[in-house]
Amino acid sequence: xxxxxxxxxxVPARRLRLSDLPRLARRHPLxxxxxxxxxxxxxxxxxxxxxxxxxxNMDPFKRLQPASAEMWFGSDNLGRDVFARTxxxxxxxxxxxxxxxxxxxxxxxxxxxIAGYSRSFDNVVxxxxxxxxxxxxxxxxxxxISLTGPGLGILIVAIAIPETPAVARLVRSVVLGVxxxxxxxxxxxxxxxxxRVLWRHILPxxxxxxxxxxxxxCASAILTEAGLSFLGVGVPPEIPSWGxxxxxxxxxxxxxxxxxxxxxxxLAVTVLAVNLLxxxxxxxxxxxxxxxx
Amino acid sequence: MNGPLLKVENLTKHYPLGSGLFKKSIPMIRxxxxxxxxxxxxxxxxxxxxxxxxxxxxxxxxxxxxxPTGGRVLIEGTDIAGxxxxxxxAWRRRMxxxxxxxxxxxxxxxTAGQIITEPVENFERLxxxxxxxLAADLLRKVGMSRxxxxxxxxxxxGGQRQRLGIAxxxxxxPSLIIADEAVSALDxxxxxxxxxxxxxxxxxxxxxxxxxxxxxxxxxxxGHSVAVMYLxxxxxxxPCEALFAKPVHPYTEALIAAAPVPDPTRVRxxxxxxxxxxxxxxxxxGCAFHPxxxxxxxxxxxxxxxxxxxxxxxxxxxxVRAPLQDILHLMPVPGDHSLDPMVMSETFAARTSRERR
Numbered sequence: 224x225x226x227x228x229x230x231x232x233x234v235p236a237r238r239l240r241l242s243d244l245p246r247l248a249r250r251h252p253l254x255x256x257x258x259x260x261x262x263x264x265x266x267x268x269x270x271x272x273x274x275x276x277x278x279x280n281m282d283p284f285k286r287l288q289p290a291s292a293e294m295w296f297g298s299d300n301l302g303r304d305v306f307a308r309t310x311x312x313x314x315x316x317x318x319x320x321x322x323x324x325x326x327x328x329x330x331x332x333x334x335x336x337i338a339g340y341s342r343s344f345d346n347v348v349x350x351x352x353x354x355x356x357x358x359x360x361x362x363x364x365x366x367x368i369s370l371t372g373p374g375l376g377i378l379i380v381a382i383a384i385p386e387t388p389a390v391a392r393l394v395r396s397v398v399l400g401v402x403x404x405x406x407x408x409x410x411x412x413x414x415x416x417x418x419r420v421l422w423r424h425i426l427p428x429x430x431x432x433x434x435x436x437x438x439x440x441c442a443s444a445i446l447t448e449a450g451l452s453f454l455g456v457g458v459p460p461e462i463p464s465w466g467x468x469x470x471x472x473x474x475x476x477x478x479x480x481x482x483x484x485x486x487x488x489x490l491a492v493t494v495l496a497v498n499l500l501x502x503x504x505x506x507x508x509x510x511x512x513x514x515x516x
Numbered sequence: 517m518n519g520p521l522l523k524v525e526n527l528t529k530h531y532p533l534g535s536g537l538f539k540k541s542i543p544m545i546r547x548x549x550x551x552x553x554x555x556x557x558x559x560x561x562x563x564x565x566x567x568x569x570x571x572x573x574x575x576x577x578x579x580x581x582x583x584p585t586g587g588r589v590l591i592e593g594t595d596i597a598g599x600x601x602x603x604x605x606a607w608r609r610r611m612x613x614x615x616x617x618x619x620x621x622x623x624x625x626x627t628a629g630q631i632i633t634e635p636v637e638n639f640e641r642l643x644x645x646x647x648x649x650l651a652a653d654l655l656r657k658v659g660m661s662r663x664x665x666x667x668x669x670x671x672x673x674g675g676q677r678q679r680l681g682i683a684x685x686x687x688x689x690p691s692l693i694i695a696d697e698a699v700s701a702l703d704x705x706x707x708x709x710x711x712x713x714x715x716x717x718x719x720x721x722x723x724x725x726x727x728x729x730x731x732x733x734x735x736x737x738x739g740h741s742v743a744v745m746y747l748x749x750x751x752x753x754x755p756c757e758a759l760f761a762k763p764v765h766p767y768t769e770a771l772i773a774a775a776p777v778p779d780p781t782r783v784r785x786x787x788x789x790x791x792x793x794x795x796x797x798x799x800x801x802g803c804a805f806h807p808x809x810x811x812x813x814x815x816x817x818x819x820x821x822x823x824x825x826x827x828x829x830x831x832x833x834x835x836v837r838a839p840l841q842d843i844l845h846l847m848p849v850p851g852d853h854s855l856d857p858m859v860m861s862e863t864f865a866a867r868t869s870r871e872r873r
Binding site: 408410413428 | 579581605606608609612613615616617620621622623625626634635638639681684687688
């Protein structure tokens with residue numbers, strides 16, 4: 224509900240309540256579709272153990288099988304259940320996407336708020352951020368992973384680092400706008416400490432922009448993870464991931480097309496859902512969009 | 517407590533235009549130049565002047581929202597311009613500010629109760645119960661019902677919002693409130709309510725006000741003394757009655773003459789002052805008012821006039837009307853309207869009748 228409890232800058236309507244949810248959903252079908260798809264996906268992956276088989280179980284006698292009642296999406300070249308692997312692969316994608324977005328947002332928020340408030344810090348750090356922005360994500364990830372070996376943690380770090388500057392830049396611009404507002408000065412006149420001013424009066428204004436940007440980061444992180452796994456520098460090969468599933472099945476496209484299409488379509492749908500949610504949130508938070516109501 | 521509550525000495529603020537890393541001399545905006553005045557406890561000093569004359573900068577300097585370039589701001593004898601951040605926080609309890617815009621000066625995300633109790637919570641921890649009691653008390657003081665404490669600013673009218681701004685300023689029991697154009701964003705009827713609220717609060721709690729305004733009607737209604745500013749400088753500082761009855765500085769006179777009076781039979785005294793306020797980046801030499809002044813003489817172009825005490829508690833900076841050599845006597849100037857007692861008593865009568873209303 225944090226999404227809905229942050230009113231828009233400049234056009235604060237009355238405080239949003241839980242009962243507004245259906246009305247908001249009707250007005251913002253993008254949020255509903257994207258959020259719904261994403262929510263469904265999260266529930267499906269969390270409950271994977273209940274209905275899907277073991278994704279690592281190999282059966283040499285059932286290699287490259289077509290879809291059947293037993294294995295809904297058939298099996299891959301090692302006789303593993305493609306349906307189970309697709310479902311468990313979603314875990315990796317969502318985990319990497321959400322954690323990268325969360326860490327890039329948090330660090331970017333911290334840097335952006337301080338840069339927006341302190342001029343000396345701003346000059347130094349934003350130049351560093353400009354430098355970071357110029358590093359290609361894939362290249363940085365390959366470099367980092369070749370240093371440490373493949374792993375989920377380092378993958379998230381590698382994806383979050385190049386995404387952080389964009390968040391920091393965005394937050395900084397919001398803070399620069401808000402800090403000049405009379406209510407911030409009024410808080411200072413009232414004897415508020417800087418930490419309180421930042422926390423209570425400045426931070427909440429950055430939340431809408433942060434959420435929209437977070438969704439964008441999440442979508443691109445999912446794609447980057449798939450790309451890295453496809454190249455073999457993402458998650459370790461024993462963990463099923465959409466990227467390495469596509470990579471290992473690409474030789475068998477003609478024999479067992481589902482081995483590629485299942486993870487491919489899932490990847491596309493997931494990224495679409497996240498992007499829809501991001502677009503929807505942008506409309507939701509856009510003052511002009513809200514005034515129309 | 518000895519001496520005035522607030523004493524301002526030679527307050528000066530220059531804003532550099534751009535950063536001067538590679539430039540030898542940066543042009544400066546002389547927003548406030550050498551301003552001195554004092555406010556006694558429980559009194560109201562009004563600062564008037566045209567847009568851009570430095571009124572609001574004075575307010576911000578008093579609250580130390582901006583750092584002064586020079587001069588001192590003494591609150592009860594302590595120079596707040598020299599305080600560290602921590603010590604300044606304690607002194608902020610003594611003086612509070614009411615802002616011009618009741619819309620942008622309230623955080624749109626906080627409820628009325630949260631807004632008005634926040635200053636107190638900056639200094640002490642409040643339980644939910646204490647907070648509600650404090651909010652209700654403050655709302656009562658500004659004439660609002662306690663149910664309003666759960667409203668967001670967007671659910672309130674402009675007048676109610678400005679009452680919240682005042683309640684917030686009252687929450688720390690300050691001895692001085694700086695009101696920067698506190699009523700100019702409001703409708704006239706609401707203005708009157710807010711002004712009367714401020715007057716009531718002053719009577720009940722003995723709060724001193726520095727009231728910044730461009731509206732002379734408002735100033736005449738609430739001021740004890742009035743400071744007139746032009747291009748960052750004080751040109752006349754006088755007790756309110758004396759200033760409106762008999763303005764000495766030609767700029768003050770022009771301001772008063774330009775103010776609308778709800779009396780169609782009254783004849784305007786002279787042709788209004790023409791032209792625009794000059795740029796504070798390149799202020800005119802000598803007296804800043806001389807290019808627009810009907811009385812200007814050669815000396816005004818050359819020499820900055822000093823503030824000269826006039827005997828009736830008034831100081832004026834004008835070479836013609838208040839020359840240094842001849843302090844107590846006002847020199848008649850050709851073309852100037854007469855300062856005869858009849859005109860003065862008439863103005864006084866007009867003022868008294870207005871007050872009675």
